[in-house]
Structures are given as structure tokens and as C-alpha cells.
Amino acid sequence: MSLSTSKPPAPRLATPKTAAIAARNAADVQLRGSWSLTFARLRRDPASIGSIAVILLIVAFAIGAPLVAAWTGHGPTEQFRDTGLSPSGIPVGPSAEFLLGADQLGRDVLVRLAYGAQVSLLVGVVASIAASMIGVVVGVVAGFFGGPVDTVLSRITDLVMSVPFLLCAIALVAVLGPSLPLSIAVIVFFSWTGLARVIRGQVMALRHREFVEAARSLGASRTSIMFRDILPNLVVPIIVYTTLMIPSAIVFEATLSFLGLGIVPPTPSWGNMLADAANGSLYLIAWWMVVVPGGALLALTLAFNLLGDGLRDALDPAASKGGKGA
Amino acid sequence: MSRKLLVPATALTVATVFALAACAPSSDDAAGGGEPKAGGTLKVLANGDVDHLDPQLVAYVPTYNVMRSISRSLLSYSASNDAAERIVLQPDLAEAVPEPSADGLSYTITLRDGITWGAPDGERAIVASDVERGIKRLCNPLISGALAGYFTGLIEGMAEFCTGFAAVAPEVDPMREYLENTDISGIETPDDTTVVFTLTKPASDFPFMLSLDAADPAPIEALDELPDSPEYRRSFVSSGPYKVADYTPDAKLVLERNEAWNPDSDPLRKAYVDSIEMTMGVEGDAAMQQLQAGSADLLFDLSPSPANIQQLKAQNDDKLSTMENGGVDQFMWINTKSPNNGGALADLKLRQALQYAVDKTAVVQTMGGEELAGVTNGIFGPGILGYEEYDPYPANDGKGDPEKAKQLLAEAGFPDGITLKLPYRNVGTQPDIAQTVQASLERAGITVELTPVPPTDYYANFMTNPENATTGAWDIALVGWSPDWQGGAARSVFQPQFVFDGTHQSYNYVDYNSDAANALAEQALAATTPEEAGDLWHQVDEAVMADSPMVSIAYRLKPNYHSERVGGFVEYAQSQNGDWTNVWLNG
Numbered sequence: 001m002s003l004s005t006s007k008p009p010a011p012r013l014a015t016p017k018t019a020a021i022a023a024r025n026a027a028d029v030q031l032r033g034s035w036s037l038t039f040a041r042l043r044r045d046p047a048s049i050g051s052i053a054v055i056l057l058i059v060a061f062a063i064g065a066p067l068v069a070a071w072t073g074h075g076p077t078e079q080f081r082d083t084g085l086s087p088s089g090i091p092v093g094p095s096a097e098f099l100l101g102a103d104q105l106g107r108d109v110l111v112r113l114a115y116g117a118q119v120s121l122l123v124g125v126v127a128s129i130a131a132s133m134i135g136v137v138v139g140v141v142a143g144f145f146g147g148p149v150d151t152v153l154s155r156i157t158d159l160v161m162s163v164p165f166l167l168c169a170i171a172l173v174a175v176l177g178p179s180l181p182l183s184i185a186v187i188v189f190f191s192w193t194g195l196a197r198v199i200r201g202q203v204m205a206l207r208h209r210e211f212v213e214a215a216r217s218l219g220a221s222r223t224s225i226m227f228r229d230i231l232p233n234l235v236v237p238i239i240v241y242t243t244l245m246i247p248s249a250i251v252f253e254a255t256l257s258f259l260g261l262g263i264v265p266p267t268p269s270w271g272n273m274l275a276d277a278a279n280g281s282l283y284l285i286a287w288w289m290v291v292v293p294g295g296a297l298l299a300l301t302l303a304f305n306l307l308g309d310g311l312r313d314a315l316d317p318a319a320s321k322g323g324k325g326a
Numbered sequence: 327m328s329r330k331l332l333v334p335a336t337a338l339t340v341a342t343v344f345a346l347a348a349c350a351p352s353s354d355d356a357a358g359g360g361e362p363k364a365g366g367t368l369k370v371l372a373n374g375d376v377d378h379l380d381p382q383l384v385a386y387v388p389t390y391n392v393m394r395s396i397s398r399s400l401l402s403y404s405a406s407n408d409a410a411e412r413i414v415l416q417p418d419l420a421e422a423v424p425e426p427s428a429d430g431l432s433y434t435i436t437l438r439d440g441i442t443w444g445a446p447d448g449e450r451a452i453v454a455s456d457v458e459r460g461i462k463r464l465c466n467p468l469i470s471g472a473l474a475g476y477f478t479g480l481i482e483g484m485a486e487f488c489t490g491f492a493a494v495a496p497e498v499d500p501m502r503e504y505l506e507n508t509d510i511s512g513i514e515t516p517d518d519t520t521v522v523f524t525l526t527k528p529a530s531d532f533p534f535m536l537s538l539d540a541a542d543p544a545p546i547e548a549l550d551e552l553p554d555s556p557e558y559r560r561s562f563v564s565s566g567p568y569k570v571a572d573y574t575p576d577a578k579l580v581l582e583r584n585e586a587w588n589p590d591s592d593p594l595r596k597a598y599v600d601s602i603e604m605t606m607g608v609e610g611d612a613a614m615q616q617l618q619a620g621s622a623d624l625l626f627d628l629s630p631s632p633a634n635i636q637q638l639k640a641q642n643d644d645k646l647s648t649m650e651n652g653g654v655d656q657f658m659w660i661n662t663k664s665p666n667n668g669g670a671l672a673d674l675k676l677r678q679a680l681q682y683a684v685d686k687t688a689v690v691q692t693m694g695g696e697e698l699a700g701v702t703n704g705i706f707g708p709g710i711l712g713y714e715e716y717d718p719y720p721a722n723d724g725k726g727d728p729e730k731a732k733q734l735l736a737e738a739g740f741p742d743g744i745t746l747k748l749p750y751r752n753v754g755t756q757p758d759i760a761q762t763v764q765a766s767l768e769r770a771g772i773t774v775e776l777t778p779v780p781p782t783d784y785y786a787n788f789m790t791n792p793e794n795a796t797t798g799a800w801d802i803a804l805v806g807w808s809p810d811w812q813g814g815a816a817r818s819v820f821q822p823q824f825v826f827d828g829t830h831q832s833y834n835y836v837d838y839n840s841d842a843a844n845a846l847a848e849q850a851l852a853a854t855t856p857e858e859a860g861d862l863w864h865q866v867d868e869a870v871m872a873d874s875p876m877v878s879i880a881y882r883l884k885p886n887y888h889s890e891r892v893g894g895f896v897e898y899a900q901s902q903n904g905d906w907t908n909v910w911l912n913g
Contacts (some may be wrong), residue, residue, distance in 0.1 A: 010344075077761075077765070079761075079762070081688055081691060085691060086695070087691065087695050087696065088632075088635075088636065088639075088691070088694050088695025088696070088697060089632065089691045089692050089694050089695050090632070090633075090636050104692070104758055105758055105762060106691065107759055107764075170445050174780055174783075177777060177778075178778060182412050191680075230739040233550070259752075259780055260752035260757070264776055264777075264778060265757055265760075265761055265776060266761045266764065266765075266776075275554065276758075278630045279755060279757070279758070280631045280633055280636060280754065280755055281610065281631040281632075281755060282631075282632070282633050283633070284611070284633040284634070284637065285633045285636050285637060286633075
């Protein structure tokens with residue numbers, strides 16, 4: 001339904017009086033690509049602009065983590081037991097030396113937040129892209145071939161959807177030992193199913209359309225039809241779903257790390273930082289240990305969610321008017 | 327969120343301070359809380375349940391408070407806020423603390439007058455045969471007591487008795503049949519009030535072992551049910567000031583007065599409160615809030631968290647107290663069997679390098695500072711006979727000496743450092759302690775790889791699996807150990823962990839053994855005076871540490887808290903908490 005192929009702009013019904021005016025009007029009616037239209041619509045949405053700004057800011061913060069460390073003079077795992085902790089091991093709050101306070105081992109929360117952002121973004125983006133690739137392939141194949149292929153792939157999708165995420169993650173980590181690649185693998189494994197279902201439905205609707213028949217009658221191979229004719233029509237749901245998958249992947253990672261099943265300490269991750277605050281009820285006296293990583297997590301996931309929403313509206317304005325589309 | 331919590335807490339403190347200033351504590355009794363008065367329901371909050379409600383099986387420290395209330399032991403301790411006083415052995419059911427015979431092999435216990443069972447058919451005197459029955463129940467074939475091992479080899483004829491018992495079907499009738507008709511040669515009961523124990527070898531700490539509830543007498547009714555079965559728990563026959571009125575596992579335990587208990591026969595328990603109600607399933611922070619609000623009084627298996635303690639100290643709350651328990655928690659086992667790094671940890675020099683590398687003061691700071699923990703250097707912790715402050719590997723007052731460690735590392739053939747595997751439990755401050763140790767070893771060029779292990783698996787499946795030691799799943803590991811009883815308890819630290827006689831012991835992870843230490847321990851057990859025993863146990867400590875099988879890091883103090891209305895909060899050493907049978911309730 002959601003075609004993103006070029007739509008001609010509304011023709012201007014001006015009657016050219018002179019050659020000059022005709023020329024000017026001709027310039028006005030120049031064909032604008034769908035991408036430029038999308039960006040134009042996106043620009044008009046303040047929430048999307050704000051989200052993009054927040055995301056870019058956090059990306060810059062993550063990339064600049066070594067700079068933050070150099071500027072503060074605090075390494076991400078360096079413990080400042082004299083300046084960052086009281087003699088009884090209670091972290092100091094935000095101050096000139098520790099701008100966002102110290103954690104329970106006297107480490108700089110600001111520096112750890114920056115390095116933690118690397119982990120969150122890496123996991124979020126890599127896992128979402130990998131998951132959406134799997135989702136697209138499974139969805140397109142299932143929808144295009146139908147029959148037994150569809151049955152098998154759809155039941156596999158159902159199966160994965162019915163596996164309890166945390167239980168499975170705990171079991172896997174207990175056997176294999178926690179690590180970054182394992183976290184990503186677990187998140188990918190549990191994330192591709194939603195997109196696969198959506199894509200399958202879309203492909204089923206598309207595969208009997210005239211342009212597919214035309215391609216087939218011209219002798220195009222199945223692979224060619226799937227990827228050259230059908231796939232471009234699925235760009236909108238893929239982009240929107242992948243964008244919306246990023247925040248849930250980031251939260252998945254934080255959940256795993258919070259439970260001690262994700263990133264192994266002392267490597268910082270936002271989930272680890274939140275777990276540190278929960279241990280020994282430190283949150284009671286060290287609010288910055290909750291507010292800082294929690295706020296960052298909230299900002300980043302909210303930004304990706306709003307951007308995903310904005311992208312959907314911008315890419316498919318028709319759907320946004322009639323309620324939820326794509 | 328934290329602010330919202332802080333405001334009422336601060337208001338409460340201000341009120342407390344004014345209230346205290348106005349009343350001015352009537353006596354110099356640190357426990358405070360006005361004059362003793364009887365009555366009321368003591369409300370206790372717990373996270374989990376008791377481990378067992380069967381004296382012979384109990385081995386969980388918090389449960390000793392339940393046992394203190396419902397099951398009297400032969401010997402026990404006075405509840406006291408004085409660390410030295412509360413580990414002095416006192417007679418409970420016995421008339422006096424027994425002295426060994428001249429050869430050190432025999433102890434005679436005389437039971438007091440007026441001690442009774444609150445049996446279903448009316449009160450009945452506790453007699454010598456009940457004592458014998460209790461000891462016999464230790465090795466019943468259904469569930470043997472966790473502490474049975476200390477008695478089995480020590481009391482003459484008990485090993486044979488237990489071997490025979492193991493062959494009996496674990497059902498009520500066959501067990502009663504065997505238990506009542508088979509004797510342990512080392513326990514004689516010449517009359518109803520006299521029990522004579524004969525030991526296989528001298529054991530100066532035997533009277534201390536009799537303070538364990540494992541050695542409590544058992545009434546004849548105890549044989550009518552399977553040990554610690556739901557039926558047994560329901561029909562528990564009490565010898566203490568309270569009895570079980572209601573019990574729902576993992577939810578609620580209610581104790582009420584045992585009318586059969588005779589206060590004149592009990593010098594250790596005042597039993598002020600009328601009933602004790604323990605509610606389970608409460609989380610730490612919620613429990614602390616209830617105590618501060620006054621809707622509950624004491625904690626069972628919960629303790630104030632470091633953050634709670636920080637808040638309470640900031641408010642100068644005198645209801646917070648700490649006590650030592652004789653344990654060393656944490657210390658770091660070194661896996662001499664690890665094949666990693668070409669079996670390098672078998673080299674004494676490398677193990678000594680670790681002794682110098684660890685920053686013990688940093689670990690103490692992570693545990694909450696000097697008010698909650700302290701540095702240890704040997705196998706025994708403070709509060710145990712044999713503990714002496716000494717430092718076989720002095721390193722800047724516990725801060726560590728990275729240079730010396732590097733030098734030893736180089737001498738051991740690792741001038742460029744070494745990589746070691748450290749498993750850690752993902753619970754509480756354990757990840758923090760592991761990261762603290764990691765950072766301190768890093769200074770000496772030792773890279774530590776942290777591997778998380780699920781907390782429930784750590785001891786049960788990971789550390790106690792000898793294969794993990796021999797395959798190098800760990801090189802160094804942080805563990806804790808508390809003695810099984812108080813005072814003369816060095817044996818319960820040394821024997822399970824540092825003795826290998828050919829059979830693997832669960833907690834001697836790498837089959838460590840030292841003939842020199844074993845010989846000294848033998849002498850210490852045969853010592854006639856506590857001073858002599860203490861001195862010899864210290865030599866055992868030195869002999870073990872010379873081999874550097876582990877790095878002793880810190881001892882922990884147990885923090886305790888109680889509500890405003892609790893009076894006479896005195897600590898009972900066995901339960902590491904306030905004594906339920908000696909507190910009263912104001913207001």
C-alpha cells in the first residue's frame with residue numbers, strides 16, 4: 001500500500017502569458033524526488049528535528065569518549081579512591097573534578113557515560129541492522145513463495161516470538177559466558193520476528209500486482225523479482241521498523257547488562273551503570289548514579305522512537321492521516 | 327526519588343534527637359530503651375525462610391535466633407554488647423560448663439533442675455537420654471545435620487553408629503527402632519541428669535561444640551515424624567521460652583509463649599515479649615523503611631545496606647550497631663592446580679607476589695569503610711580463639727606493594743606480568759570487590775579476567791566442582807568463611823578448608839594440606855588452657871600462610887538495626903543479631 005515511488009507534485013494551473021513567466025513556472029514545477037519531499041516533511045516536524053539533534057549529540061559524545069577521558073584526565077575504569085570516594089566507600093556527587101559525580105568505585109560517571117554510549121549505540125545499531133536484514137529476507141521469502149515455505153518460515157517466526165526472552169538469555173549466558181557479541185546475537189535473535197511478519201504481509205499483497213506479473217512475463221528470475229521489483233516497495237516499513245528497533249535493542253542491552261548478563265565489568269555500559277546504582281541501594285544516597293545513565297537511556301530511546309514515528313509520517317503521509325499505517 | 331525518601335527520614339531524626347535529649351537515657355546501658363517490661367509482639371522481617379526448623383539440622387546463622395527461642399542448648403552464650411563477654415561459654419541446660427577429665431578425653435554434663443519440654447501431654451523434665459537422642463539424630467539417614475561431621479569422628483563409637491544408621495530405611499519406624507535400640511559407646515547416661523561424653527582424641531573446643539543447636543536434646547516425640555518434615559515443624563516440642571504457634575513456609579512464623587518453660591531454670595533468657603511474629607518475603611530497603619517507621623522491630627536475614635548505613639550515620643542514629651563474627655570475608659583462594667600460565671601458581675614466589683599486590687584497604691573501603699570491615703592477614707578473623715593481629719606479608723599497611731610484587735613476579739619468571747582468571751558472583755557488592763581486586767593487581771602488572779558466575783551456582787556448582795580447579799576455570803577466587811560456632815572455633819575454620827587427608831573436601835578447593843599445620847592443630851586441640859590453645863592456633867595460622875594458599879583480605883562487621891520501641895537490644899553471638907529472648911518493647 002505504501003508506495004514510495006515518485007508522486008508528481010500538484011500541477012500549477014497558471015496560464016503562461018509570457019515566455020519569461022512560462023520559463024519561471026516551468027522551473028517551479030520541477031519534479032522533486034521522494035527523498036527531498038521526505039526531508040522537507042521531516043524538517044517541518046520539530047519532534048523529528050529535536051530527535052535527530054539528540055541522536056547526533058549522543059553519537060558525537062560516544063565518538064568523542066577518548067577526548068572526554070583526556071579532558072577530565074579520568075580513564076573509564078580508573079578508580080579514584082581518595083578523591084571520588086569517602087573513606088567509607090560512598091561516592092562523591094557532581095563537583096568540579098567529577099562533573100556528573102563518581103560511582104561506587106570512585107570512577108568518573110561522565111567518562112563512563114561516554115564509553116557506555118559507544119556500547120549502547122554499537123549494540124543498538126548493529127543489532128537492529130542485523131535483525132532487520134534477517135527479518136526482511138525471511139519475510140520476503142515467506143511472502144513471495146507462499147505454500148510450504150511460508151508455513152515453515154512463519155511457524156519458525158511464531159516459535160521465536162513465543163520463546164521467553166529473559167529466560168533464554170539467562171540460560172545462554174550461563175552456558176556461554178557473557179560478552180558483547182553474545183549480547184548482540186541474543187538481541188538479534190529476538191528482534192527480527194516483528195519485521196518478518198510485516199514484510200511477509202506486504203509481499204503477499206504485492207506479489208500479484210501488475211508490475212510483478214509484467215516482470216515475470218519478461219522472464220525475470222524469482223530472485224530478481226524479489227529484490228529488484230518487490231524490495232524497493234518495502235523501503236518505508238523497513239526504514240521505520242529498523243529505526244524503531246534501535247531503541248528496543250538498546251533497552252535489551254541495558255536489561256542484559258543490568259542483570260549482569262551483558263557487558264562484563266569493568267567495561268562501562270549504561271545497563272551496568274544502573275546496576276551499580278541498584279546494588280547496595282546506593283541510589284538512596286547517590287542520585288546521580290541513577291539519573292545520569294537513566295536519563296541518557298531515556299533521551300536516546302525517546303529520540304529514536306520519535307524519529308521513527310516522524311520518519312513514518314514523512315515517508316508515508318497518506319498513512320499518517322488515516323491513523324496508524326505501515 | 328531519593329529526596330522524597332530523605333526528607334521524612336531527616337524529620338524523624340530530628341524528632342529522635344529531641345526525644346532523646348528530653349528523656350536523657352536513664353542508665354549507662356548502651357542498649358538503651360528504658361526499663362525492661364514484659365508484653366507485646368516482636369515483629370521481625372525476613373527475606374527468606376529459616377533453613378531448618380529442626381535443631382539438629384540448623385546451620386544458617388539467622389536461624390539461631392529462632393532456635394534460641396524454642397530450643398535450649400546444653401551450653402550457650404549470654405547476649406551482650408561486649409564483644410569479649412558474648413563469646414564466653416555459659417551453661418544453659420547444663421549446670422556448669424564441663425571441664426575435661428585428666429586425659430582430656432571425657433566430659434561430664436549435669437543437667438539443671440526445672441528444665442522441661444512443652445510436650446503435647448503436659449510438661450515433662452528434660453533428661454539425659456534426650457541429650458543422647460539429640461546427638462543420635464544428627465546422622466539420621468534422611469537428612470544429616472550440616473554440622474554432624476564435627477561430632478561423628480570425635481565422639482567415641484559415633485562413627486560406627488552413623489554407619490549403621492545410614493543403612494536404615496529413611497522412614498519413621500525403622501529410624502526410631504534403630505535410634506532407640508542402638509547405643510553410641512561414647513555417650514553414657516548413668517542417671518537422668520548426667521551425661522558423660524567420651525572422645526576419641528582430646529578436643530579442647532568440645533564444650534564450644536555443645537553450644538551448637540545441633541547438639542540440643544531431642545524429645546521422644548521428635549521420632550514420631552520425619553526430621554524437619556512439615557509435620558515435624560508443626561508439632562515441634564519446645565524447650566525454650568517460646569513455641570511455634572503458626573508456621574507457613576516462606577511467609578510467616580509465629581512464636582508464642584511456651585507455658586512449660588520455667589524462667590528460674592534459665593539464666594540466659596528473660597523472654598520479655600509475649601509473642602514473636604516473623605514475616606518473610608520482604609526486601610532490604612522496604613524492611614529498613616518499616617523499621618524506621620516503627621511498623622516492625624528487627625531484621626532476620628536482612629541487614630542495612632551500605633547506603634542505609636551512610637544515612638543512619640549521618641543522622642547519628644544510635645540504633646545502628648555492628649559486631650564481628652570471627653570470619654574472614656573476603657579472602658582470595660589461589661588455584662595451585664591451575665594449568666594456566668604453565669601451572670605458574672604452583673610456584674610459591676608467584677603466590678607471594680599476589681599477597682603483596684592486593685590493596686586490602688581498597689577492598690575494605692568498597693565494603694563500607696573501617697566501620698564495617700577491616701583488613702585481615704591470616705586464616706582466622708577477629709573474635710575467634712587463635713586470632714592475633716599479625717602480617718606475614720607486610721605491604722604498606724594493607725595498601726599493597728606493587729613494586730615488591732613485580733619483583734617477585736619477575737623472580738618467578740614473569741617479568742612482563744601474567745593473566746589470571748577471577749570468577750565472581752553477580753550479587754551485592756561482589757562485582758565491586760572483584761573490580762577493586764582487579765584494579766589493585768593491575769598495578770603490579772597482573773591482568774585479571776573477570777568471569778561472572780550466577781550467585782546460586784558460585785559455591786554449589788562452580789567452586790566446589792574440583793574439575794573447575796584442575797581445568798583452570800579459575801586461577802584466583804574470592805570467597806568468605808565464617809566459623810560454625812563462636813569463641814574456640816578455630817577448628818571449624820581450619821579443618822574444612824586447609825586439611826586434605828586423601829579425600830577431597832568441598833571447601834578445600836585445591837586440596838591444600840600442610841603437615842606442619844596439622845601437627846600444630848592436633849596440639850592445639852589437646853591444649854588444656856584457652857591461652858595455650860589460642861597460641862597454638864595462631865601458629866597454625868602462620869604455618870598455613872607461609873605456604874600462601876590464599877590471600878587473606880578483610881573481615882566484615884555485621885551491621886544490625888532495630889526499631890525505636892525495641893529496648894535492651896543485646897547481641898547474641900550465634901545469630902549475629904539482637905537476642906529475641908532478651909529484648910523488650912516500649913510503648
